[in-house]
Amino acid sequence: MSSSTASLAPTDAGHTYVVPDAKGGFAIPTDLLIADKWTAGTSGKRIDVLNPSTGEVLTSVADATVADGLSAVDAAAAAAASWAATPPRARANVLQRCFQSMLEHADWLAQIISLENGKALPDARGEVLYAAEFFRWYAEEAVRINGDLAIAPAGGNRIVVQYQPIGIALLITPWNFPAAMATRKIAPALAAGCTCILKPAEETPLTALAVGEILRRAGVPAGVVNMVNTSDPGPLCSAILRDMRVRKLSFTGSTEVGKILLREASYNVINSSMELGGNAPFLVLDDADLDAAIEGAMIAKMRNAGEACTAANRFYVQEGIYPAFVEKLVEKMGALKLGAGTDTTTQCGAMINRAAIEKITSLVDDAVAKGAKVKLGGKVGEGAGFFYPPSVLADVPLNANLIREEIFGPVAAIVPFKDVEDAIRMANDTEYGLSAYVYTGDLKRGMQISERLEYGMVALNRGLVSDPAAPFGGVKQSGLGREGAHHGLLEFTEAKYIAVSW
Structure with a gap:
């Protein structure tokens, strides 16, 4: 491990996976990340992770229950006020450390992606570099959440607009880009001052968990990023979305599942970003x-x-x-x-x-x-x-x-x-x-x-x-909102208007 990350806090995980024949890296925690602790969860059950190239089992990860999901919300809620109040430059510094760590571990992370996803190593390494760029881009954007000041047309007051963190975010990522889809959501959420819960794809959780440990080692405070793997995402995601403390949903996946999640988000009128199917x-x-x-x-x-x-x-x-x-x-x-x-x-x-x-x-x-x-x-x-x-x-x-x-x-x-x-x-x-x-x-x-x-x-x-610097997203049934660019940062903020005269 490089000197820049060796001094950071090591994992306290119980279950781990060591990438065979890989240089560098660390033992990947295979449990749930809740409030800065790796935990086996309340069910005691595990999810097998397969190697698509052989059909064989690589390892297993913890299987979260609804109770575990709500514990993650508790952790995110406990950290929310402090993280939102953290100066933008401090948040940016954390994201910059995440970027550097991903570059240092690029070949190792590519091995993990190839093992659990099946993609060729050149594609996997390209994904890691792309994924890391979201940390760098949003480290730079974190200090550029600018507001607006204008005079009302009638002249009666000033119009002051601030962009504030939207709140706790549920992030749901697919299996095809397990690193990039995680960082494309986590990075703007953290840059904006939001805490979050990541639900990675059941097929490819190891990459997300490795990124989670990189985040911990880079100094992301307890509860700011939580990760819950599950074999039964419907009830878990529904319970999280029906918790009044959760204010944001960001999902990448099929249009069919996106429609189900939009219905779930409607109960509490949760702001939703959807990156759905294409043709x-x-x-x-x-x-x-x-x-x-x-x-x-x-x-x-x-x-x-x-x-x-x-x-x-x-x-x-x-x-x-x-x-x-x-x-x-x-x-x-x-x-x-x-x-x-x-x-x-x-x-x-x-x-x-x-x-x-x-x-x-x-x-x-x-x-x-x-x-x-x-x-x-x-x-x-x-x-x-x-x-x-x-x-x-x-x-x-x-x-x-x-x-x-x-x-x-x-x-x-x-x-x-x-x-x-x-x-x-x-x-x-x-x-x-x-x-x-x-x-x-x-x-x-x-x-x-x-x-x-x-x-x-x-x-x-x-x-x-x-x-990463361009607004990624579709129209019609391909989605709502944009990821990447400054647009992706604003997806995790609310515009607050203050009418004032002086």
Whole structure:
């Protein structure tokens, strides 16, 4: 362990997991983090954590009950006033230490992600660096929660606006980016002066727990960040949301679950941020640079093996460039090495579980039955682990379920188009509106198309849209609110207006 973190308080955890053959790091607590203490919880039960690359059990983590969830609320409430009153610079310093610690442990954290998530090590390391950036960004933003001062138009009073911490926040994160989704929520909450309870995904809790220990060692006060793993999230999250002390919900996951949580949040009118499902279109016009479009397609489709809400799901390619695009994409995706995430030569890792494989298989089979042509892959291989090969389907009909649903896997569905108006119409023909991609050699036309696409984020001649300094979020049934940028900080504040005359 580096000298900058070695002097910080060690864990007092009872149950731990040591990453095999990993350099550096520490024994990861596998219990619940409540009020700065790692505890086994009231149930005494454990949740098995699997390695998707082998299907084998890595370890187990504590299984929180409703009582444990409410204890976490108690801890967050006890710490709330003190943390809200902590000077912004002091909060920023804590976040900066978290950033440095994550960088120092980057390779080790990548190993953890690869083990419990299955993703290839380059993707895992990229996630760690992205996740760490949220701590640095919000360390800088913590001191920039500026208010407003204006004179009322009628001249009767001054309008003073302050941004205050919204209060205790419940943060719920998915399995596909277990580090980045945790830091993208924790960092702005802490920067704003809020205390929080993190409920990580059941499939990938180890990464979140490692981040929790990094937070403790960086000096986050007791009760400011609490973590509760659970195999039964419905009752636990409902109980937390119905506690009047909780004022914020931030969720990343499926639209279906998001709707359930919004109903739960309605009982106490809790401010809610939702980053939900996507069905990203990838438009390639005839005048696009083919090589650049293919490079962007590989990033947009195959980052995290397609298990990303921003992943390109539907490729709409103009007729003039269509044959060459299909040929080159098949060549590029066919060259990827499929294998265990922790294998340093792997380029496409395992899917998260058996259910994911079954969903992908169902969507591909439906598309083929309706006329799609399999150009690459399209069938599950034999052997241990949850693997689906990189696949390309051409001439996919618009009535295929693959076009309507988020596939969350390494399958590219390609559709030819003649007229740009048709491409825009097809791209917008979905209930989702998270991210979209456009490739064209004409910047003016690219901007015009981008403005007409009904999505919260558009990548123009780029295959990557995510950036901690940019507002991440969607429209329609892809979500509410924004994460990242200054917008993400304001999501954890309430604007207070004071009318005053002097």
